[in-house]
Amino acid sequence: MAAPRSRAYCRSVNQTPTRKPTAVDAIAEKYHDESLALSPIMATYLGVPGHDGELDDFSPAGLAEHAELRERTLRELGAAEPEDEVDRVTVSAMTERLGLAQEFHEAGLDAMALNNIASPLQEMRDVLDLMPTGTSEQWSTVAARLRAMPAALDQWFESLEQARGEGRVAARRQVEACIQQTTDHTADDGYFATLVRDARAGDDELSDDVREDLAEAVREAAQAYAKAGERLRADVLPHAPEADGCGREIYPLYSRTFLGASVDLEETYAWGQEELARIGAEMAETAERVKPGASVKEALAALDADPAYQLQGTDALREWMQAKADEAISELAGTHFDVPDPVRTIECMIAPTQTGGIYYTGPSEDFSRPGRMWWSVPKGVTEFGTWRELTTVYHEGVPGHHLQVAQTMYRSELLNSWRRMDAWTSGHGEGWALYAERLMDELGYLDDPGNRMGMLDGQSLRAARVVLDIGFHCGFEAPDEVGGGEWTYDKAWEFLGAHCDMNEGFLRFELDRYLGWPGQAPSYKIGERLWLQLRDEVKQREGNSFDLKAFHRRALDIGGVGLDTLREAVLAPSA
Template sequence: MSSNTPGSSSGRAPTEVDAFAEDYFERMLALNPEEATVLGRPGVETEYADYSPAGREEVAQLQRETLTRLAQLQPADPVDEVTLHAMAERIGLDVALHDSGRTELNNLASAPQGVRMVLELMPAQTEQDFRHIAGRLHHLPGALEGYWASLVHSAERGQVPARRQVQAVAQQCRSYATEDGALAGYLHSGQQAQISSATEQELAAGTNAAQQAYRVLAERLEHELLPKAPETDAVGREAYRLHSQYFTGTALDLEETYQWGLAELARLVAAQEEVAEQIKPGASVAEAKAILDADPARQLSGTAELQAWMQRLSDEALAALKDVHFDIPAPMDVLECMIAPTQDGGVYYTGPSDDFSRPGRMWWSVPPQDESFTTWTETTTVYHEGVPGHHLQIATATLVKDRLNSWRRHGSFVSGFAEGWALYAEQLMAELGFLTDPGDLMGMYDMQRMRAARVVFDIGVHCGFDAPAEHGGGTWTPEQGKEFLRTHLPISPAQLDFEFTRYLGWPGQAPSYKVGQRVFEQIRADREASAQQAGESFDLRAFHTELLGLGMIGLDTLRFAMRR
């Protein structure tokens, strides 16, 4: 095992910059107990962050002070140089977003979803575990109350979420609070674990309190915020530029990226046409997909079959890649595949606890009307969310305690890095020979095509760019964009509705996948060219280990780090 292998000793002593980053991380963690739960930290299992305007300002003030102190530090080595670059970039954008006055409200990544999702990561086996869950459920209403105060505060300053997002989140809140909703399952789990009657009563009371809090929030959204909400979904170029930079870690040339997205989309459609010819000579892409859909060997029925299949595929991929194409030491060689307790649609990954006692997990949120699945469409998703995608990237960063401080490992999240790597990983699996089946290859191109279409849709709609003539021409409208997505996104109608709403409410995030992949491919191509010019062989496995050992950083910082 080389010194670059995750988990091996590098002999690097912590520096003044590391100590500063550790102190900042701990102070931020104290303000965000949910993140402590994500990391498996004990002591604040029942707490929530302060989502009120005062709580948000406290975080921003700490960040402003940190930026001032950051400028006074001197790096001791190249690792410090990257840390300082990354912290200045990330924290600076956090402050800029706070100062914009916006309180995030969307159907995927805002407080109403986050305060519930943290419950999924809490241990649920022992009596004490369920007491912790009950305690957090009791505190959930306070978290939502603070969040509502922030929504009102932003609205008073002219920052009101779009009507579509308000309606979507209100509907989600009601679904969480139903008798068979996401919150009700904790009481059932506690009863199965045979907890005491006293704890069961605490859990039932906490569940009722949380459910009522979501009903109250739904009522407020519908009756107080919705009348003020604008019909317009697009945020405009200036706001979009800031959000895009936050999600990618680089300032995009939006016009150039939009045109590149159109060209990339055309390239992927052509690649699919070639695969369709392999499936059946003369077949169109739609005809080839119909053939794949009709193949009984590619069918899964129900969520139990889906979960078993994705766990088996994930285990096979991990075994095949381990110590051959990637460094995957224990304990990061374990990944659990789960069916999510929600039914919103989408697939997501949650990382391991800091000590790996809770492994990394892939979650599939299945809409109730989706009862059958086809493996050819989902194989690449397992690689994206698991190995060599999100799990390999996030678990590697978790493991390298000997080289990176806690902020570098856990305190920095950049969608362009995380999602860019996962999308790069999809294409890499084809390159490594794991997608030789034409159906699985068609599925990979489907997912790549979807991400390219999102570049076009997201930038085009939010920035008011002109649509190509073949897509109706004129300035993009959401309705026109939805028809465009229906053409290019290989998902069910329920998933399409969810994704369409997601892009409109989370500006700049959807293109970060393809933008990040583009940067990873550019850096790799530059390294390969340099090796060739020097008459040396290019070690792809070592390149990936070096890259993933950086932790999650913005794309500008990534370029900076890989030049060091």
């Protein structure tokens, strides 16, 4: 059952005039509703109620249901007649996204999904962070979803077994990372233990019967995760290949999946190295501003030691994040961006996990759950440097993911539900967020040399992983700085360490992520490149009439479509 469409904000001065829904919109709405019925996890991520006590069917039969829905929808789209430019973009975007997902399924890549960050093992736990827990009834829903975990894990193993029978098994390094995660989550101080310990209904303690029900559900889920670790060790690990790379033949499919565009991989590999050198030169110039005569490494150390950039404790980190996010919204709204009223609220959160990741989750459709910026702080880390992280606030908040995702969610009078909620492409989304960081530098928000160094350090990481990810997985020759020849894990580690100044635990996790999730990490920097190219092309076409705010509004109103579709839509004569 679809969530009711919110009309609470349709009279805002920022709202696009109402557009009459079309036959194409009806196809998109039907697909949206049916796909969420098949994916309770995605429904919760999008804030659509009705399935919060359930989990996806990760079995081969469950994957086949998704494929059948996509195939049926593609046929309907092929027979539909677009009525306007919005329809034409919807047909183009859905055909591209659903068609690629079918290619991915037919290649058996969905059945073998297993890595350290974005596979069913993580998805079914991560979604718990978004579930409301303000009442006893809501905690009972959490308990229901926890009880669904044993069956969902069994279904996932059915798919892994099928994929293994067809010769597709994730690399050994990824299997070992997932085994370690099951150990961490089920430890005495792990996720499941702390979930029961910290559970409250708002400001009140849970009643004894609800807490007992939750504790039993947690025991069942924890036992299932422990069993999953054992099964991974016994049934999957012995068959896992040592080689980390996916290979040149399949990599283009991964790349297109994350970009919504085809790129020349050899040219992009060379560009990544050139971009890395350019950023390195800018870092050297900025180091001179931080500490005259200092090398980049010395300047970074000086910034780490400077009390002006230091925060102590996660409470201080969260408060600082919130203040900076609110400040950006206040100052950018109405100047460089149209920011609808409900989008002007973002919550900054410390995540209950300790992986070291930073991420954004969008608002619910009615904005009762706001967009949120999450910081998963590694165990034992209590000191934070704001010089590194200000650019991250802009990336995750405004003008980055929060503006992009939340304002698209808000455009209910212009876009159908699929365009607003489902159309997410990493190259579009992460590319925009990197573009947002660069824009804030252009607007003067990163003029402080420490804050600018933080932005450049992040850019260096993103450029480095273009090179590392494409080179490693496609088997291209490694750069001379690591000895050339074939990429190896040791060369990848040396390369990453040379171009990113972060702690070893974080970088090890990052490197494993790149090796286990081909094509995703480069989509940030490649996406930014394509966003900048699009802006330059529009600016050149419009000349003196070019308006940056209007460009942002027009481009973001299209939603998170693939980058080829985005370019076609922005450059269309009627745009």
